[in-house]
Amino acid sequence: MMPHDSTHGIGTPFWIETLQPNVSEAVEFYGQLFGWTVDDPGADDSVLVARLDGRRVAGIAQAPDAVPATWLIHVRVDDTDASIAEAQAAGGSCLLPSLERGSGGRVAILADPSGIPFCVNDGQSAKGVEVAGETNTWSMASLHSPDGRASQRFYGALFDWELHEVSGAPFSRWSLDGHTIGLLSDAGDAPAHWAVNIAISDADTTAALAVSLGGTVVLEPFDTESHRNVVVADPAGAVLACSAAVD
The missing domain is CATH 3.10.180.10 (2,3-Dihydroxybiphenyl 1,2-Dioxygenase, domain 1)
Known part of the structure; x- marks a missing residue:
């Protein structure tokens, strides 16, 4: 991640x-x-x-x-x-x-x-996150778009973001001034959205806990090459992706 x-x-x-x-x-x-x-x-x-x-x-x-x-x-x-x-x-x-x-x-x-x-x-005094990429913090932003070319044109024009293909991966990588700032993938049959991803320690535990707290599991825990992931929704329906690194 x-x-x-x-x-x-x-x-x-x-x-x-x-x-x-x-x-x-x-x-x-x-x-x-x-x-x-x-x-x-x-x-x-x-x-x-x-x-x-x-x-x-x-x-x-x-x-x-x-x-x-x-x-x-x-x-x-x-x-x-x-x-x-x-x-x-x-x-x-x-x-x-x-x-x-x-x-x-x-x-x-x-x-x-x-x-x-x-x-x-535009607030230069507005404070951003103080920690990212650690367990239970923001890890990544991923745009799930129905039209990757349109997204590339729009975000490139608005923020000067550049898009790079990732060999063998189902996503591309956004960068700004040489720094990776997010991902772009095809939304497919899912709703188009900016996915906020939170780093967690255990996807299955997080899924069970979310349900016990009144939330729902939108996408059951699944494995990728380097992470075990789950997508949950809070009691009001706000969706959040969560990923645990696999050793």
Whole structure:
């Protein structure tokens, strides 16, 4: 599994956040599933900060009305409003206009030409994850797209991402300035989405625990060459991929 690039430069995915209809239920679920604790955000921010051993790992926020529970990646940009215009010019759309975030900067939810949502954030003071690639933290972002060429054009135009084929693998690799920042694979029969992947120690244990906490198993544990994986959904339906490295 590739580690997430934690430099948080412009064009880099730097934060993950789940939108939830019931924030307290989500806090309870992820606290027991991954051992996360949650900060009080204070009066100036509506996003709860989840931590593992005191380090920032994710955000948990109230979903706007009629928005289903989901996980989103955040990409750092120079100017959120400019990114909205650039995304629209490249065939994407704006799902939620830019909003001031208490932690600094403006945040917007965009969609690529296939309708896959993601966030942009121009706050240089906005804090990203403090740890990635370790057990119970964000490990990878993978775009499951119905049109790889359209995705390559869009994200290349918006963020200067480059796409590289991986010999013998069913996915390609996104890079920025020579650093790997994610993957691209064919969505196939699955819904198109940005998959947030969490590193775990045991896929079967995670699957059983998710169910016991009121979640569901979307994709039963399965093996790849280097990992045992499972896809789960929390009680509100937000989907999360989880992978355990195989020795």
